[in-house]
Amino acid sequence: MEIKTTPLKRCMLLEVAGRIDSSTAPQLSDIFNEITEGGEFHIVFNMSKVEFISSAGLWVMVTAQKKCKRFNRGEVYLAEVPKRIYEALDLAGFIPYYKVYDSAAEAVGSF
């Protein structure tokens, strides 16, 4: 799994390539924590290169969303979500808790 973060004017752009499972989910959790500990709670998660996500990865996303939305200080937006990843989020009942955008540019522009 590869992780790239790009600080932008109004948010942090997070891109992950590869597979998020119980082995790699802790790395994703660490990155979300780094971002929020740095005081940024507006995050665009570009998922276009995520090939696989298990429930372990989905819970990391929920924890990050919970932390960002606290005190109305921000939110995690999802962008470019591949079909199978979307289906996993949907099956878990998580889709209503995220704004999902077709492109990362659109998501970034929404903050």
Add this chain to the structure above:
Amino acid sequence: MPLAVFPANFKNLEKIREFYARAARSAGLDEDAVYDIQMAVDEAAANIIDHAYGGENRGVIECSYEIIEKGIRIVLHDHGKAFDPDLIAPPDVSSDPCSRKPRGLGLYFMQKLMDNVRFSFNGDGGNILTMEKYKENSC
């Protein structure tokens, strides 16, 4: 019945998913079904590590399969603590995930993504999880 034995740790989840992806393709299942199987076996193996063994590297996961007329039958065998699926409350997927306990989703995924899921506990023999996935045109 082809068999592969993996030390029960999270690094091997990818190998377990790949083992079953190859098996599912050889059984003639389409890529959507192959992905469903990868999700189900990942959740199953992660549950074995977390709950049957109570942590990583405390045993092995014996992975086998059988190509059946309708698709594929997958068997995961561990030697950990007995697992009773009836004791796991199904997640309320309509509730706010931020207030949910991060539990129960793995078993729910397995049951949703596979056509048949059965658990049995064999005394000293450990847990045997059997899951079947059928080709789209068979039922």
